[in-house]
Amino acid sequence: MEIEGDVDVNKNKIIMLLGLAGFIVMADNWVVSPILPAISQNLDIDVSRAGLLITAYMIPFGIFQIIFGPLADRYGKKQVITSAMVMFTVATGLCALGSSITSLSIYRALTGVFAASVMPISLALIGDIFPVKERQGAIGTFMGLSFLGQGLSMAIGGTIAYFFNWRGVFGAYAILALVPTLLLLKNYKLLPSEKNPDSKLFAPYAKLLGTSRSLYTYIIVLLEGLLIIGSFSYAGVYIAKTYGFNYLYIGLIMTAFGIMSVIGGRMSGKLAAKIGSRKVLSLGLLSAAVADIIIYQYGNVLGMLILGIALLGLGFILTHSTLLTRATEFAQKARGAAMSLVAFFFMGGGGIGTAIGGRIIVAVGLSNLFLINGIALIITLFLSFVMIRDHVVEADESKEMISSL
Numbered sequence: 001m002e003i004e005g006d007v008d009v010n011k012n013k014i015i016m017l018l019g020l021a022g023f024i025v026m027a028d029n030w031v032v033s034p035i036l037p038a039i040s041q042n043l044d045i046d047v048s049r050a051g052l053l054i055t056a057y058m059i060p061f062g063i064f065q066i067i068f069g070p071l072a073d074r075y076g077k078k079q080v081i082t083s084a085m086v087m088f089t090v091a092t093g094l095c096a097l098g099s100s101i102t103s104l105s106i107y108r109a110l111t112g113v114f115a116a117s118v119m120p121i122s123l124a125l126i127g128d129i130f131p132v133k134e135r136q137g138a139i140g141t142f143m144g145l146s147f148l149g150q151g152l153s154m155a156i157g158g159t160i161a162y163f164f165n166w167r168g169v170f171g172a173y174a175i176l177a178l179v180p181t182l183l184l185l186k187n188y189k190l191l192p193s194e195k196n197p198d199s200k201l202f203a204p205y206a207k208l209l210g211t212s213r214s215l216y217t218y219i220i221v222l223l224e225g226l227l228i229i230g231s232f233s234y235a236g237v238y239i240a241k242t243y244g245f246n247y248l249y250i251g252l253i254m255t256a257f258g259i260m261s262v263i264g265g266r267m268s269g270k271l272a273a274k275i276g277s278r279k280v281l282s283l284g285l286l287s288a289a290v291a292d293i294i295i296y297q298y299g300n301v302l303g304m305l306i307l308g309i310a311l312l313g314l315g316f317i318l319t320h321s322t323l324l325t326r327a328t329e330f331a332q333k334a335r336g337a338a339m340s341l342v343a344f345f346f347m348g349g350g351g352i353g354t355a356i357g358g359r360i361i362v363a364v365g366l367s368n369l370f371l372i373n374g375i376a377l378i379i380t381l382f383l384s385f386v387m388i389r390d391h392v393v394e395a396d397e398s399k400e401m402i403s404s405l
Contacts, residue, residue, distance in 0.1 A: 004334055005337055007165035010122065010190070011129055011130065011134075011138070013187070013190075014125070014129060014187075014190075014191065015126070015141050015142055016145075017140055017180060017183050017187060018118075018122040018125065018126070018144045019141065019144075019146060020141055020145070020179065020180040020183070021081075021085060021118050021147030021180040021181075021184070021380055022118055022122060022124065022142060022143075022146030022149065023145050023148060023149035024149060024173065024176055024177045024179075024180060025088070025115045025118045025119070025146070025149070026146045026147060026149040026150040026153070027149035027150060027152060027153040027156060027173070027176075028092060028111065028115060028117065028153075028173055028177075028292070029057075029061070029150060029152065029153070030153040030157075031153055031156075031157045031173060032053050032054055032057070032157075033249070034110070035157050035158070035161045035166040035169055036050050036054075038161050038165065038166040039053070039104070041165050042165070042166060042189075042279055043100065043101055043104075045101055048355075049101060049400070050101065051228055052101065052105060053101070053104060053105055053108050054248055054365060056105040056108045056109045056112070057108045057109065057111060057112040058112065059109075059113075060110075060112040060113045060116065061111050061112035061113070061115055061116045061117070062323065062344065062347055062348055062351065063116075064112070064113050064114075064116035064117070064166045064258055065119070065340050065343045065344040065347060066117045066205070066340050066341075066344050067116075067201075067333075067340075068080060068084070068116055068117040068120055068121060068336070068340060069120045069121070069124065069336035069337040069338070069339055069340025069341075070122060070200070070201045070202070070204065070334070070336060070337050070340070071147050072117075072120070072121045072124060072196075072334070072335075072336035073124075073196050073204075073334050073336040073337060074196060074197060074223075075194045076193065076194070076310065077121050077124055077125050077128070077191075077194070077336060078119060078125070078184075078188065078191040078192070079193060080117060081117055081118065081121040081122065081125070081184070081362065082181075082184045082188060083115075083133040084114045084117035084118070084121075085114070085177070085180060085181045085184055085227060085234070086181055086185075087110070087113075087114040087175040088111060088114035088115055088118075088177060088181075089181050090119075090174075091107055091110040091111040091113075091114060091176055092111050092170055092173050092174040092177055093170070093171065093174035094107040094110070094126060095107045095108060095111060096167045096168070096169075096171040096174065097167075097169035097172035098222070099338065105147060107290055108128040111343065119339070119343045120339040120342070120343045121201060121339070122142060122143070123139065123324055123328070123334060123342070123343075124328075124335040124336040124338070124339045125191070125192070126138050126139055126142060126328070127328035127335045127339070128192055128194055129192060132325070132328075132329065133273070134267075135267065135325050135328060135373050136268050136269040136277065136280075136322065136325040137265075137266070137268060137270065137271045137272075138154075138269070139174070139265075139268075139271020139321045139325055139328075140264065140265030140267075140268035140269060140317055140318075140321035141262075141265045141266055142265070143261065143262040143265055143317055143321055143324070144258075144262035144263070144264060144265025144266065145262060145265070147257070147258055147261040147313070147316070147317070148255075148258030148259065148261060148262050148281065149258070150228045150257075150258065151240050151242075152251065152255055153251070153257055154236060154250055154251035154253070154254060155248055155251020155252050155254075155255065156169075156172075157169050158246070158248050158250075158251055159248055159251075159253075160172050162248065163247075165284075173386075177392070179319040189250040189365075193205045196334070197205065199222040200220075202333035204337035204338070205337060205341065208330060208334075208337065208338060208341055209341075213330075214327070214330045214338070214341075216387035216388060217323060217326055217327055217330075217387075217388065218327075218341055218342070218345045218379065219345075219387060220323060220349065220383070220384050220387060220388065221320075221323050221327075221345045221346050221349070222345040222346070222349040223349065223376075223383070224285075224316075224320060224323065224346065224349065224380070225345065225346040225348065225349025225350040225352075225353060225378045226346065226349035226350065226352055226356070227288070227292075227349075227353060227373045227376050227377050227380065228288050228316045228319070228349030228350075228353075228373075229346075229349065229353055229354070229368075230349075230350065230352075230353020230354055230356065230357045230373060231288075231291075231292050231295075231312060231357075231369070231370060231373045232254075232257060232312060232316075233350070233353070233354040233357060234354075234357055234361070234366065234369060235254055235257075235295070235309055235312075236250045236251075236300060237366065238295065238366055238367075238370075239253055239254070239305070240334075241366060242299060242300055242305075243302070253305070253306060254309060255307065255308050256306050256309045256310040256382060257310065257312055257313035257316075258313060259310070259313070260311070260312075260313035260314040260317070261313040261314070261317045263314070263315060264314045264317035264318055264321075265317045265321060268280060268318055268321045268322070268333070269321075271283075271318075271324065272322065272325075277322050277326075278388075280321075280322050281318070281319060281322040281361065281384060281388070282381060282384070282385075283318055283325070284314075284315045284316070284317070284318030284319030284320075284322065285311070285319055285377055285378075285380055285381040285384065286315070286377075286378075286381060287311050287312075287314050287315030287318065288311070288312055288315025288316060288377050288379065289315070289320065289374045289375075289377035290311055290315075290374070291308045291309070291310075291311035291312035291314075291315055291374075292308070292369070292370040292371070292374030292377065293371065293374040294307060294311065295308040295309070295312075295368050295370045296365075296370040296371040296374065299367065299370070306367035315377075323342070323344055324339075326388075327339065327341075327342045353373075357369050360372060
């Protein structure tokens with residue numbers, strides 16, 4: 001294994017740098033939704049056909065989560081993430097030039113491919129840089145910054161589209177993406193990079209999924225994505241239906257999710273050190289469950305709605321940062337692969353949860369979706385006690401689960 005870079009790296013600087021990249025990527029992840037009507041009108045196509053742009057992005061985004069992790073393990077994390085951010089910036093800029101649904105779909109697909117690198121590789125880098133006692137706080141900060149981008153995405157996209165046009169949205173995002181890309185290039189030598197030339201592309205996945213400790217963790221991650229992201233995906237629709245607000249106001253309200261993700265991320269490490277990671281995981285799932293029930297019961301009261309969305313963000317970051325910290329211990333030499341599986345199951349769960357949520361809404365109504373997800377989160381909380389019986393985070397990194405990958 002080869003280790004490059006200055007040993008005395010500025011950890012906080014790296015977290016902020018990776019967090020900025022995550023912010024842009026997660027904001028881009030949701031940018032099409034608020035501007036879909038404008039795209040369909042400008043290209044003179046049905047909204048249902050324009051919706052293919054979301055599919056064109058999400059499919060490669062999901063598939064390449066699995067590919068980038070092993071590539072980073074073999075060729076170096078900083079090498080792969082820097083190259084991918086350069087291509088992500090270019091692809092985002094090309095979206096502003098799309099002249100048809102075909103060309104725009106191709107550009108969005110390319111954006112999805114390279115966006116898929118940021119989450120798993122950033123988390124693997126954090127695992128390389130931070131000792132386990134500091135890792136949950138670092139992961140929480142990174143994820144909080146990243147999901148602040150998701151929370152602000154609708155407001156940013158809707159505002160730019162309102163005052164300019166949909167092409168301006170992609171142009172603005174390309175300019176924003178230049179910032180973390182140039183910072184990665186500027187600080188390239190400071191970033192550590194571990195290489196494992198003997199790493200296999202898919203062999204680590206078989207071992208990770210074949211071991212109960214890691215498999216059960218990924219199942220909880222899947223359920224977390226299914227239920228928390230499944231709820232967040234329809235929060236904007238709920239606000240629009242209940243209050244009739246425009247995208248700007250909807251985005252501002254949903255920013256509560258991102259703000260609490262940042263706050264919770266900053267406190268998660270200290271909280272885990274004080275009360276233990278097991279309790280932080282339970283607190284996260286319970287907070288998300290309470291959030292859904294608040295939205296179901298009191299969502300027609302604006303203050304309570306904002307509280308529910310904020311609690312959903314807090315529940316997400318406490319749960320996810322704990323599970324991610326646990327996953328960083330699974331395989332040091334294949335940490336990229338381990339993080340890719342977390343991203344794959346989480347995003348995949350979010351996609352499944354959104355699809356199932358749509359059917360639930362048709363069957364029993366929008367409000368009942370939050371009640372069902374809240375109850376399911378309580379069940380997931382009890383399930384987590386069965387599936388994760390050992391310490392959620394080991395204090396001794398020598399107890400690495402899979403050392404032969």
